[in-house]
Amino acid sequence: MIKNKQVSIWIESLSKLLNPDNVVLIDGSNEQLEELRRIACNNGELTKLNEDKLPGCYLHRTEINDVARVEDRTFICTPTKEEAGPTNNWRDPEEMYELLYGIARGSYKGKTMYIIPYSMCPIESDYAKFGIEVTDSIYVVLNMAIMTRVDKKVLEKIGDSDNFVKGLHASCEIDQEKRYICHFPQDKTIISVNSGYGGNVLLGKKCFALRIASYLGKNEGFMAEHMLILGIQNPEGETKYIAAAFPSACGKTNLSMLVPPPSYKEKGYKVFCVGDDIAWMRVGQDGQLWAINPENGFFGVAPGTNYKTNPNAMKTIMSDTIFTNVVLDKDDNTVWWEGLNDNYPENAVNWKGELWNGKTSKEKGAHPNSRFTAPAKNCPCISPQFDSLYGVPISAIVFGGRRARVTPLVYQSRDFNNGVFVGSIMASETTVAASGKVGVVRRDPMAMLPFCGYNMGEYFNKWIELGKQLGDKAPKIFNVNWFRQDDNGNFLWPGFGENIRVLDWILKRCENKINAIETPIGYIPYTKDINSDDLDIKKDTLEYILGVDKELWRQETLRIEEFYKMFKGIMPIELNQELEQLKSRLQIN
Numbered sequence: 011m012i013k014n015k016q017v018s019i020w021i022e023s024l025s026k027l028l029n030p031d032n033v034v035l036i037d038g039s040n041e042q043l044e045e046l047r048r049i050a051c052n053n054g055e056l057t058k059l060n061e062d063k064l065p066g067c068y069l070h071r072t073e074i075n076d077v078a079r080v081e082d083r084t085f086i087c088t089p090t091k092e093e094a095g096p097t098n099n100w101r102d103p104e105e106m107y108e109l110l111y112g113i114a115r116g117s118y119k120g121k122t123m124y125i126i127p128y129s130m131c132p133i134e135s136d137y138a139k140f141g142i143e144v145t146d147s148i149y150v151v152l153n154m155a156i157m158t159r160v161d162k163k164v165l166e167k168i169g170d171s172d173n174f175v176k177g178l179h180a181s182c183e184i185d186q187e188k189r190y191i192c193h194f195p196q197d198k199t200i201i202s203v204n205s206g207y208g209g210n211v212l213l214g215k216k217c218f219a220l221r222i223a224s225y226l227g228k229n230e231g232f233m234a235e236h237m238l239i240l241g242i243q244n245p246e247g248e249t250k251y252i253a254a255a256f257p258s259a260c261g262k263t264n265l266s267m268l269v270p271p272p273s274y275k276e277k278g279y280k281v282f283c284v285g286d287d288i289a290w291m292r293v294g295q296d297g298q299l300w301a302i303n304p305e306n307g308f309f310g311v312a313p314g315t316n317y318k319t320n321p322n323a324m325k326t327i328m329s330d331t332i333f334t335n336v337v338l339d340k341d342d343n344t345v346w347w348e349g350l351n352d353n354y355p356e357n358a359v360n361w362k363g364e365l366w367n368g369k370t371s372k373e374k375g376a377h378p379n380s381r382f383t384a385p386a387k388n389c390p391c392i393s394p395q396f397d398s399l400y401g402v403p404i405s406a407i408v409f410g411g412r413r414a415r416v417t418p419l420v421y422q423s424r425d426f427n428n429g430v431f432v433g434s435i436m437a438s439e440t441t442v443a444a445s446g447k448v449g450v451v452r453r454d455p456m457a458m459l460p461f462c463g464y465n466m467g468e469y470f471n472k473w474i475e476l477g478k479q480l481g482d483k484a485p486k487i488f489n490v491n492w493f494r495q496d497d498n499g500n501f502l503w504p505g506f507g508e509n510i511r512v513l514d515w516i517l518k519r520c521e522n523k524i525n526a527i528e529t530p531i532g533y534i535p536y537t538k539d540i541n542s543d544d545l546d547i548k549k550d551t552l553e554y555i556l557g558v559d560k561e562l563w564r565q566e567t568l569r570i571e572e573f574y575k576m577f578k579g580i581m582p583i584e585l586n587q588e589l590e591q592l593k594s595r596l597q598i599n
C-alpha cells in the first residue's frame with residue numbers, strides 16, 4: 011500500500027504495536043472522506059446537521075473531561091532538560107517512549123488505523139513540511155482534512171526519505187490520568203494518547219506547526235509563531251501585511267478576518283485574512299520579513315461568534331464545517347452557542363449530550379471552548395495570497411494580550427530589540443483554551459509559552475538575531491490590548507471591527523506619517539490620531555485606555571524582573587539591558 015521505505019518501516023512497527031483490525035490510507039479524496047462521514051454518523055461520532063441550512067456540516071461532542079489543551083500533560087522530550095528550557099515540561103525521551111508505547115499497545119484492537127499524509131503550507135512551496143498522522147479517530151481524519159493539505163502527492167514528495175514528522179494519536183480510554191501530549195523534536199515525532207480534543211490530537215497544528223517547527227526553524231533559519239496574518243488594503247489600493255501574536259482565545263481569529271466599520275469601508279479599506287493562528291516567518295531574498303500560514307483551515311472559538319462580532323467567520327462556517335461541543339437545536343437540527351443570538355433553543359442538547367432548555371437552564375449550553383473547524387477557502391475575505399508559495403511580506407508585528415489594566419490599547423516599541431522585549435514581557439489573563447484556572451494573569455512571551463519546542467531563552471536569542479539579520483528592513487513592533495475594563499468589568503474599547511482604527515494608526519506609524527508621544531514603555535498615540543468618528547466612546551475613556559500609569563508599570567517591572575530570573579544565564583544580554591533601561595525610564599533604583 012505504501013511504497014516509501016522509511017514510511018513503511020514506521021507504519022509496520024506501529025501496526026505491530028497497535029494491533030488494528032484494518033488499515034486505511036487517507037488520500038484526501040472527497041469520496042473517501044464522504045464514506046468516513048457516513049461511518050461516523052452511523053457510530054455516533056458525528057451528527058449530520060440540517061443539509062439545507064448548514065450543508066456539509068456535522069456536530070461532534072468530546073468526552074466531558076477532554077475539552078481543551080492540557081498544558082500540564084504536554085512534554086518536550088529532548089535528550090537533556092536544558093534543551094527544553096525552564097518553561098517546558100520535560101521528560102527523558104527513552105523513558106517516555108516506553109511509557110507511551112505501553113499505554114498505546116494493542117489499543118487499536120477492533121478498530122481501524124487511519125494513515126494521514128499531510129502537508130503544512132501549499133505542497134509545492136519550498137517552505138512546505140510534511141507529516142503523517144496515524145490515528146484511530148475518524149473525527150481526527152476529517153478535521154485534519156480541513157486544517158491541513160491532505161493529499162496523495164505528499165507521499166511522492168516524501169519519497170524514500172525520512173523527512174517527515176511522525177505523529178501517533180491513540181484515543182485509548184480517554185483517561186485523563188494517562189493523557190500525554192509528547193514531542194520528540196530530535197526524532198521529529200509526536201505521540202498523543204488518551205485525548206480526542208483539537209489541539210491535543212490534530213497533530214499538524216500546535217504540536218507540529220509550532221512545537222516541532224519552532225525547533226526545526228531554530229536550526230533551519232525560520233521562526234514558527236503563534237500569529238495571525240492579515241492584509242489591509244488602503245484606499246490607494248496598496249496592501250500591507252501585519253502579523254499578530256495573542257495568546258489562545260485572545261482574538262486572533264477575530265482580528266484576522268475583521269470587517270471594517272462603514273466609515274472605513276466607504277473610504278475603501280479592505281481586510282484580507284492570510285491566517286488566523288500560525289505563521290512561519292523567515293527573511294526573504296529581498297531582506298524583508300516574510301510570513302506564510304502553514305494551515306488550510308480555521309479551528310476557531312464558537313462562543314461569542316456572531317454576525318456582529320465576526321460576520322466573516324459566520325459566513326465561513328455555514329458549510330463544510332465540523333462543530334465541536336456546541337448546542338444542538340433539535341427543532342431544526344442546527345447548532346447554537348452562547349453569544350450567537352438571543353434565540354435560546356428550548357428543545358436542545360447541550361455540549362455534554364444532555365437534553366437542555368436554553369430558556370430555563372442556568373448552565374451554559376455550549377462549552378466555553380467549543381469550536382468550529384472550517385476550510386479557509388470558505389472565508390469571504392480570504393487573501394488572494396492565501397495559497398502563495400512564498401507567503402507575504404510583513405510590515406508590522408503586533409503582540410497583545412488580555413489585560414483588564416496596565417497595558418494600554420496600543421503602544422509602539424522604541425526599536426526592534428525593544429520590541430522583542432515587549433514580546434518577551436507579554437502577560438495575559440488565562441482563558442478556557444487550556445485546562446486550568448481562568449482569568450489569572452500569567453507571562454506568555456510572544457504567546458508562545460505553551461508552544462515553544464525548545465529553550466525559551468534560546469528562542470529570545472533567535473528573535474534578537476532576526477532583528478540583526480533584518481537591519482533597517484525590520485518591521486516595526488507594537489503591542490495592543492483590546493480588553494481594558496472598568497471597575498465593573500465592562501470592556502472599555504468596542505473591539506472587533508473597530509480594531510481597524512488601531513491597525514490604521516499602526517500602519518501610519520510604519521510609514522512615518524504621524525508623530526506619537528514618547529513614554530517610558532514606548533510610543534503611544536495622540537488621542538486625536540485614533541480615529542473615533544462615529545464611535546461610541548467618550549474622549550476621557552479613550553484617553554484613559556491609551557494612558558500609561560507609571561506607578562502600575564513600576565509594579566509591573568518588578569514582576570517582569572522576577573519572571574526574567576527564570577532565564578538567568580540564557581537571556582540575551584540585549585533583553586536584560588532593555589529591562590534596565592525601562593527601569594531607569596520609570597525612575598526605579
Ligand code: GTP
Pocket residue numbers: 256257258259260261262263264265286287309310311313314315319443492493501504505506509
Ligand atoms: P485561539 O483559537 O484559541 O488561538 O483563539 P483566538 O486568539 O483566535 O481568539 P478568538 O478570535 O477566537 O477570540 C476569542 C474570544 O475573544 C471570543 O469569544 C471573541 O468573541 C473574543 N474577542 C475577540 N476579539 C475581541 C475584541 O476585540 N474585543 C473583545 N471584547 N472580545 C474579543
Ligand code: SPV
Pocket residue numbers: 078079207208209210215216257258259287309443444
Ligand atoms: C489554541 O488554544 O491556541 C488554539 C486551539 O488555537 S488548539 O488547537 O486547541 O490549540
Ligand code: MN
Pocket residue numbers: 257258259287
Ligand atoms: Mn491558537
